[in-house]
Amino acid sequence: MLRKRVIPCLDVRGGRLVKGINFESLRDCGDPVDAATRYAADGADEIVWLNIAAGEESWTALLRAVERAAETVDVPLCVGGGVSGTAQGRELLLAGADKISVNTAPLDRPALIAELADRFGSQCVVVAIDAARRNGGWQAHASGGRRPTGRDAVAWARQAAELGAGELLVTSIDSDGTHRGYDLELLRAICGSVRVPVIASGGAGRPADITAALETGASAALAASIFHDGTYPIHEVKREVAACGLPIRI
Amino acid sequence: MQVSGDPAVVAAAERLVLPGVGAAAPAMTALRGRGLDRALAASTAPLIGICLGMQLLFGHSDEGDIDCLGLLTGNVIAIDWAERVPHMGWNDVVGDGPPAVCYFAHSYAVDCDDRLVVARTAIDGRQVPTVVRLGRLSGVQFHPEKSASDGRRVLERWLAA
Secondary structure, three states, rough: OOOOEEEEEEEOOEEEEEEEOOEEEEEOOOHHHHHHHHHOOOOOOOOEEOOOOOOOHHHHHHHHHHHHHHHOOOOOOOEEEOOOOOOHHHHHHHOOOOEEEOOOHHHHHHHHHHHHHHHOOOOHEEEEEEEEEEEEEEEEEEOOEEEEEEEHHHHHHHHHHHHOOOOEEHHHHHOOOOOOOOOOOOOOHHOOOOOOEEEEEEEOOOOOHHHHHHOOOOOEEOHHHHHHHOOOHHHHHHHHHHHOOOOOOO | OOOOHHHHHHHHHEEEEEEOOOOOOHHHHHHHHOOOOHHHHHOOOOOOOHHHHHHHOOOOEEOOEEOOOOOOOOOEEEEOOOOOOOOOEEEEEEOOOOOEEEEEEEEEEEEEEEEHHHEEEOOOOOEEEEEEEEEEEEEEOOOOHOOOOHHHHHHHHHOOO
């Protein structure tokens, strides 16, 4: 049976692991390859790296880090942040990434999704959607959540899937960082509207939140701080989710 | 191990890995453009195709409606019956080896004669071939290189065979 996935998310800047709140007061937290290797050994089903700095230098450092990760991390690695064309996608895949995540670029130019899918296959194209509640629905935001686009997030999810996205990484801007649980209504709305797998993101504070997110129909749940802080090791979270009857790789 | 797109290197290799990640039509165009289709067919070395690499060993793929290498009899069809596509994540590989849970990421699957099939995986109620073998040719639909210790064992068995 296909297992539900638990995915730690690492913010990477200039090839270094960073942590911070709302991208403010970032501090260097070491080598992302070390962190990814540790998480994989602890049972992570996949690793997501988000490159949070723009610029040529940061991009090159990211590629070097992805190359090193591909040598030691034995679970899939999804890398996003700054991909706006197939050339960058190809660079990431050649460096050893298994999937490419895009967020702002396709909001500005949706055809990018089809270009990536035609070239590399849908299975390696992840469209990340940052959604904030508005007027009883959700609005998609660009640029790390800072720029509202006016697009309905559920309609955008549907369009992204039609264009060839193989997976949607859905982050609730309202829940992100609160540790009060995922936006389950948002997840239900999107899981019910598309046939591609959905990764839930934003708001995990304890293992029960991850279970609740996976019960909405999401195929995977992503979390950052609960793993980074060491409050809940990944294997412990997975055991608790499995104890609730969900299919999990232990 | 060496990564190469050179037919001469392929011809001289003792073992060959045809990796995945990609779409069938551009992959076949790239292989043909470099003469790698002929080099892979002419080689007598053990070869393992991974994910798309396994699919390319067969006759025809619905992904981009393209003829593939044709080294194994069978076709590649869209996974149109599953609740969610791509089939993405960790799933059971059940066959002649020890039970394994491996990582999959694919929207197409092989449809071939039972005699080629070494192990299968259930995708929403339908069994699809996920390990195939015939003579020197092997194929795995999952990514052993991304399947932690279970995947490592699959590769070790191939190297030992």
